[in-house]
Amino acid sequence: MTMDELSGWCGGGAYGVCVAFAVDGAPHDAAWLAHAALWLASLRGQPDDALWLDDGTLYFVRRYDCDVDAAALRIGIEQQGAVARWLGAHHEAARGMRHAGPCE
Secondary structure: OOEEOOEEEEEOOOOOOEEEEEEEOOOOHHHHHHHHHHHHHHHHOOOOOEEEOOOOOOEEEEEEOOOOHHHHHHHHHHHHHHHHHHHHHHOOOOOOHHHHHOOO
16 A cells, blocks of 8 residues: 555454554664654554554554544545654654764
8 A cells, every 4th residue: 555655554354444654764773662652652532553563664553443434534544644754754853863973
C-alpha cells in the first residue's frame, strides 16, 4: 500500500482494520523509540496507535473500528500519514542534534 511517498500495509480482521505506514530514518535508536512510544501513549483519543519494528523497518500502526464510515477512515488515514512523516522528520532532527558538537 502507498500514499503519496509513504509505503505501508493494511489488513482487516474481526476487530477492525489495521493500517501501517513506514517511518523514515532507519536505523532507529532505542532512546528515540522509547520517547516516541511514550509520546504516542500520552495522546488522548488515539488508544489504538502503536509503533511496530519489523526487520529494521519501523511502522506507525493504527487500528480503525469495523464500523468506521468512509469519510472518517479517509481523514484518519491522512492524519496517520502526517504523523508518520512527522515521526521520520523528528527522528532525523533528533539524530542530527546528537551528532552535532557544542560548537557546531
